[in-house]
Amino acid sequence: MAEALPPTYDPKQNEASLYQWWEEQGFFHADESSGKRAYVIPIPPPNVTARLHMGHGLNNTIQDALVRWRRMQGWEALWIPGSDHAGIATQNVVERLIAQEGKSRDDLGREAFVARVWEFVHKTGGEIFDQLRAIGCSLDWPRARFTLDEGLSRAVREVFVRLYEKDLVYRGHRIINWCPRCLTALSDEEAETQETHGRLWHLRYPLAEGVEADGLPRLADGRAYMVVATTRPETMLGDTCVAVHPDDERYTSLVGKELELPLTGRRIPVVADTYVDPAFGSGAVKITPAHDPNDFEVAQRVGAPALDVMTPEAVMNDAAPERFRGMDRFEARRAVVAAFDELGLLEKTEDHTHAVPHCYRCDTVVEPRLSDQWFVRMAPLGAPALQAWRDGQVRFHPERFGRIYEHWLENIRDWCISRQLWWGHRIPVWYCRNAECRETVVAREDPAACPKCGGAVEQDPDVLDTWFSSWLWPFSTLGWPDQTPDLDAFYPNSTLVSGQDILFFWIARMIMGGLEFMGRVPFQDVYLTGMVRDHLGRKMSKSLGNGIDPLVVVQHFGADALRYTVITGAGQGQDQYLNYQDLELAFGPGRNFANKLWNAGRFALMTLGDAPRVPVESVAGSLELADRWILSRLSRATADVTTSLERFRFQDAGQRAYDFVWGDLADWYLEMAKPRLYGDMGDASRDAARAVLAEVLDRSMRLLHPIMPFITETVWQRLPRAEGDAPSLMVSRWPEPVAAWEDASAEAAFAELQDVVVEVRRMRQEYGIQPGVRVPLRAVPASAEVQAMLDASRRALGDLARVDELSFGAANGEVGASAVLRSGTELFLPLAGVIDLDRERKRLRDEATKLEGLAVGTEKKLSNESFVAKAPAEVVEREREKLAGYREQVEKLRGKLAALEGVQ
RNA sequence: GGUCGAUUAGCUCAGUUGGUUAGAGCGCUCGCCUCACAUGCGAGAGGUCCGGGGUUCGAGUCCCUGAUCGACCACCA
Numbered sequence: 019m020a021e022a023l024p025p026t027y028d029p030k031q032n033e034a035s036l037y038q039w040w041e042e043q044g045f046f047h048a049d050e051s052s053g054k055r056a057y058v059i060p061i062p063p064p065n066v067t068a069r070l071h072m073g074h075g076l077n078n079t080i081q082d083a084l085v086r087w088r089r090m091q092g093w094e095a096l097w098i099p100g101s102d103h104a105g106i107a108t109q110n111v112v113e114r115l116i117a118q119e120g121k122s123r124d125d126l127g128r129e130a131f132v133a134r135v136w137e138f139v140h141k142t143g144g145e146i147f148d149q150l151r152a153i154g155c156s157l158d159w160p161r162a163r164f165t166l167d168e169g170l171s172r173a174v175r176e177v178f179v180r181l182y183e184k185d186l187v188y189r190g191h192r193i194i195n196w197c198p199r200c201l202t203a204l205s206d207e208e209a210e211t212q213e214t215h216g217r218l219w220h221l222r223y224p225l226a227e228g229v230e231a232d233g234l235p236r237l238a239d240g241r242a243y244m245v246v247a248t249t250r251p252e253t254m255l256g257d258t259c260v261a262v263h264p265d266d267e268r269y270t271s272l273v274g275k276e277l278e279l280p281l282t283g284r285r286i287p288v289v290a291d292t293y294v295d296p297a298f299g300s301g302a303v304k305i306t307p308a309h310d311p312n313d314f315e316v317a318q319r320v321g322a323p324a325l326d327v328m329t330p331e332a333v334m335n336d337a338a339p340e341r342f343r344g345m346d347r348f349e350a351r352r353a354v355v356a357a358f359d360e361l362g363l364l365e366k367t368e369d370h371t372h373a374v375p376h377c378y379r380c381d382t383v384v385e386p387r388l389s390d391q392w393f394v395r396m397a398p399l400g401a402p403a404l405q406a407w408r409d410g411q412v413r414f415h416p417e418r419f420g421r422i423y424e425h426w427l428e429n430i431r432d433w434c435i436s437r438q439l440w441w442g443h444r445i446p447v448w449y450c451r452n453a454e455c456r457e458t459v460v461a462r463e464d465p466a467a468c469p470k471c472g473g474a475v476e477q478d479p480d481v482l483d484t485w486f487s488s489w490l491w492p493f494s495t496l497g498w499p500d501q502t503p504d505l506d507a508f509y510p511n512s513t514l515v516s517g518q519d520i521l522f523f524w525i526a527r528m529i530m531g532g533l534e535f536m537g538r539v540p541f542q543d544v545y546l547t548g549m550v551r552d553h554l555g556r557k558m559s560k561s562l563g564n565g566i567d568p569l570v571v572v573q574h575f576g577a578d579a580l581r582y583t584v585i586t587g588a589g590q591g592q593d594q595y596l597n598y599q600d601l602e603l604a605f606g607p608g609r610n611f612a613n614k615l616w617n618a619g620r621f622a623l624m625t626l627g628d629a630p631r632v633p634v635e636s637v638a639g640s641l642e643l644a645d646r647w648i649l650s651r652l653s654r655a656t657a658d659v660t661t662s663l664e665r666f667r668f669q670d671a672g673q674r675a676y677d678f679v680w681g682d683l684a685d686w687y688l689e690m691a692k693p694r695l696y697g698d699m700g701d702a703s704r705d706a707a708r709a710v711l712a713e714v715l716d717r718s719m720r721l722l723h724p725i726m727p728f729i730t731e732t733v734w735q736r737l738p739r740a741e742g743d744a745p746s747l748m749v750s751r752w753p754e755p756v757a758a759w760e761d762a763s764a765e766a767a768f769a770e771l772q773d774v775v776v777e778v779r780r781m782r783q784e785y786g787i788q789p790g791v792r793v794p795l796r797a798v799p800a801s802a803e804v805q806a807m808l809d810a811s812r813r814a815l816g817d818l819a820r821v822d823e824l825s826f827g828a829a830n831g832e833v834g835a836s837a838v839l840r841s842g843t844e845l846f847l848p849l850a851g852v853i854d855l856d857r858e859r860k861r862l863r864d865e866a867t868k869l870e871g872l873a874v875g876t877e878k879k880l881s882n883e884s885f886v887a888k889a890p891a892e893v894v895e896r897e898r899e900k901l902a903g904y905r906e907q908v909e910k911l912r913g914k915l916a917a918l919e920g921v922q
Numbered sequence: 923g924g925u926c927g928a929u930u931a932g933c934u935c936a937g938u939u940g941g942u943u944a945g946a947g948c949g950c951u952c953g954c955c956u957c958a959c960a961u962g963c964g965a966g967a968g969g970u971c972c973g974g975g976g977u978u979c980g981a982g983u984c985c986c987u988g989a990u991c992g993a994c995c996a997c998c999a
Contacts, residue, residue: 298998304999372998419926586935587935604934614961677946779964782964876942884978884980889980893941899942900943
């Protein structure tokens with residue numbers, strides 16, 4: 019059996035088949051009727067057309083680690099897979115596809131286009147699911163959902179109708195963010211502001227003919243004028259007034275009078291509104307109600323009309339003067355500025371940095387546009403969501419995101435949910451075509467006719483924002499609005515793991531939705547991951563070509579290596595940096611760790627063989643120091659890993675398990691146990707070592723399973739099974755710390771042993787003693803206890819240190835290498851003739867000097883009255899002990915030096 | 923313009939409520955193909971904890987301030 023295992027672990031041979039076995043065995047399935055406490059994670063549904071990237075790799079690994087851990091702890095753990103129809107994104111992809119055939123969506127028509135998108139989704143949509151399988155995600159596949167499937171569509175419709183009935187959804191004629199490329203409205207969140215270096219143009223608006231005023235500058239022809247500043251000069255074509263502050267004395271006499279709007283021949287009034295900041299620019303603001311949200315509000319207050327001068331594509335329309343018609347907005351901008359300049363109406367141009375909103379899907383500059391759209395009234399939904407956080411019903415990790423959430427909710431604005439797209443949930447609103455009636459029908463079932471007049475109705479052509487289905491995810495996936503067994507068992511969910519970028523898009527809205535429709539927060543904990551960046555700190559992106567394909571990593575390093583790397587690569591909520599040019603640097607350590615586990619397993623197979631598992635309790639009488647030490651360390655590691663997971667400290671959990679397995683178990687215990695396991699130390703000793711080794715390895719695999727599921731299962735399957743064990747590690751029990759194993763004195767004694775061994779190795783290295791050379795070691799232990807420990811570990815110590823003869827006794831000033839350990843134990847290697855005595859003298863002197871320095875520092879500290887008076891007694895006591903220790907060591911070193919005096 | 927992060931070894935990161943000589947991995951140097959593992963074993967070098975003030979017996983840790991990088995929010999045209 020053992021010989022069959024190659025010395026190097028090959029993840030490719032294990033992972034896919036292991037995953038398939040888990041899935042076939044039904045281990046991923048959560049039973050809604052088990053009655054066990056439920057642990058549920060709502061997956062952030064990836065876009066249906068998405069391919070897995072490192073961001074998915076990170077947050078799905080964390081989710082899987084949590085689900086696997088809770089499942090092992092005995093919870094009914096549910097993780098439902100799903101994907102998002104991703105309205106704009108998917109529609110854009112398909113539009114590009116058909117564009118290659120020389121067609122537009124209008125050529126196809128709505129029905130055919132939507133059919134085409136479905137076809138595309140069915141063909142490529144499942145790809146990301148296979149990729150999640152490849153990294154080991156234990157998702158309950160038969161429960162997979164899609165935001166546009168029948169059930170979720172019903173939930174969306176129910177929610178829209180309910181909100182309409184409560185007057186929380188309404189149709190409004192407002193300025194919204196409009197993408198002139200996608201030709202749809204966007205929510206405020208979908209308009210991403212980018213810092214842009216632009217210009218601020220100062221334009222002169224002359225007073226209209228027959229209007230006079232004092233104190234204004236004058237043009238060459240004698241007309242007085244006002245100056246307005248703008249970053250978007252083309253919008254002046256749609257100006258319908260100029261606003262000044264009512265208290266601005268420069269302009270009070272002008273309020274109510276008219277200006278001539280250049281290039282248009284229109285006369286527009288000067289109005290007063292407190293929105294204007296008199297200190298900024300000229301203190302006069304051009305008002306373009308149809309193309310700026312603030313201007314729109316000012317116009318509403320002062321009763322100015324709105325004049326839309328652009329087409330949906332942001333091309334100047336027929337309302338613009340003829341010479342500008344048909345011009346793109348940026349072309350018109352240049353033309354307007356040139357025209358002002360020509361007329362002597364361009365006062366000045368300044369450089370100006372400001373935030374410009376861009377479409378989050380295609381990066382086109384957003385054009386504010388006046389239109390009819392559907393909105394959700396957010397204030398009534400936001401208040402309970404804010405309160406829930408304040409009450410501690412929802413907690414963010416890291417905590418600071420709570421304040422960001424709070425700030426957003428306190429300033430929440432209504433949510434524009436209608437999109438002028440074809441791919442998505444059609445808005446369940448019908449309008450009566452009877453011009454006399456015009457009834458609006460909002461209904462759960464499609465109406466055949468107008469309920470008021472019996473006339474024909476037509477459905478609103480728009481669809482809903484993609485996020486309008488996502489915010490229902492935690493309960494819509496469980497069958498809501500029906501009262502299903504799943505909903506009973508699994509709502510509320512438990513933990514949400516997500517990127518920070520969708521805190522507002524998704525997380526905050528889910529909390530609002532959960533409270534509104536289910537009456538309870540959808541989850542208690544929210545863990546926000548940082549971003550995966552390249553080694554230069556840049557976002558990974560297709561255009562920069564600096565991304566890392568998780569599947570390539572799985573191929574070359576294994577899923578466990580990927581998972582280990584992302585788990586241990588960043589602190590809570592911190593960004594992670596990975597070098598796409600050197601995958602070995604990033605993922606090598608994880609692969610090596612998996613290989614370490616593999617080999618620990620091989621070692622166990624070779625030494626434990628097919629012998630039945632013996633419980634540790636049954637060998638309690640013959641446990642040796644190393645046994646007691648490793649069991650104690652294991653219990654503490656178990657407690658630490660569990661605590662770290664509970665606190666969402668994944669990096670700590672991974673690191674702690676790694677340190678235990680590699681640093682304690684592999685480096686020390688396995689080495690010390692070898693002679694015993696080979697039978698050199700007698701049967702009792704061997705049996706004790708076997709029992710302990712089996713126990714410790716078993717528990718180590720359990721501890722690491724949530725992070726590295728494949729290798730741990732692979733090793734665990736080959737270990738001797740304990741009575742009544744589960745068929746798979748993934749459904750076995752999470753280990754508990756064992757108080758009875760924790761043994762401070764064993765740990766202290768073993769630490770002394772480690773000191774001895776390390777020191778011997780150091781001396782051998784220092785003096786270049788070849789591995790095969792036998793050198794006698796003498797040790798003068800500080801106490802009978804250490805003496806006993808050294809005796810007990812004699813064989814193991816010899817093996818580790820590669821010192822074949824050990825003799826314990828006084829060194830008597832004999833020439834050789836020597837060392838004094840922290841415990842006071844003195845080591846001596848008689849090396850006359852082997853070593854350079856001058857070098858040894860120097861080493862001893864240096865060591866003594868260093869210790870003297872430390873002693874002086876400590877002495878000074880202790881002679882400080884304030885320290886002694888104010889520091890805690892135990893701290894002072896510790897300092898005293900330190901000082902005594904330093905002095906003792908210095909004494910011994912001096913003795914050694916003296917012994918070397920005069921020796922050649 | 924607000925708010926919030928980050929800055930510790932060449933690189934990627936830990937460092938719990940202030941308290942032994944600030945840690946790990948990778949890289950580097952040296953020695954090892956030692957019967958689980960060379961994806962390994964052993965030893966070692968390497969740090970003004972971003973700068974400047976302050977509080978304290980004591981500061982990587984707390985306060986103030988500056989710098990650099992980053993994120994989020996924001997209607998100053």
